[in-house]
Amino acid sequence: MADYFSEMGWRELADGEQPNHFLHLARLFRDYNMFEELNSLNGEKLPPPASKASVEALIDEKITQDGHQCPVCLKDFLTGDVVKIMPCKHKFHPECLLPWLSKTNSCPLCRYELPTDDEDYEAWKKEKKRAKERETDIENLHNSMFS
Ligand SMILES: [Zn+2]
Ligand SMILES: [Zn+2]
Structure with a gap:
């Protein structure tokens, strides 16, 4: 897949050039939105069985x-x-x-999740956690830019 930013004419920083904070922010948002799409796709099916x-x-x-x-x-x-x-x-x-x-991994009452044997699902869960951390990054970045 061609990188969206290189198609748009973005390039790596030359020596001595200041980083572009807006670009960094845009990258974060791009990754985050991709995750959101993944999330809504996954939302339509039940998580796999508990391990x-x-x-x-x-x-x-x-x-x-x-x-x-x-x-x-x-x-x-x-x-x-x-x-x-x-x-x-x-x-x-x-x-x-x-x-x-044996059908899905979460508590019927509160949806507390047990581990599963499904590698794809576990990878998705990790990605979800990372996206949450990234969300915090965006917030911190926003605060440092606009306060
Ligand atoms: Zn019962
Ligand atoms: Zn519970």
């Missing part, structure tokens, strides 16, 4: 007091029931949670 290891690592807990409900089937947990606890502390019947996690 086997992360599902096996979920903690079991025996219910010792009443008053809690499984968010999936909305039945009360009974004393003596063994439930699965997500890292976000939400509790579910294993038979309610496990089929869910």
Whole structure:
């Protein structure tokens, strides 16, 4: 792919030339927008299943007091029931949670995400995190330019 900026006649700095802050900002925005597009594409499909290891690592807990409900089937947990606890502390019947996690990796209640075995998805998540950091960069840059 030809670089957009070289097509537009931008070039690398010559010795002693001052960097063009506007160009830097434009580059940040360009990268950020590309990410936004990716994000909306991805938004249409469900994240992949939780990884086997992360599902096996979920903690079991025996219910010792009443008053809690499984968010999936909305039945009360009974004393003596063994439930699965997500890292976000939400509790579910294993038979309610496990089929869910075999389809997608997030808590049915709060969308807390477990790791997946899907390399593409994990790469996308990293990219998403980087874009967030870049967003902070843009803000800092904006502040340094206009304050
Ligand atoms: Zn349930
Ligand atoms: Zn949760």
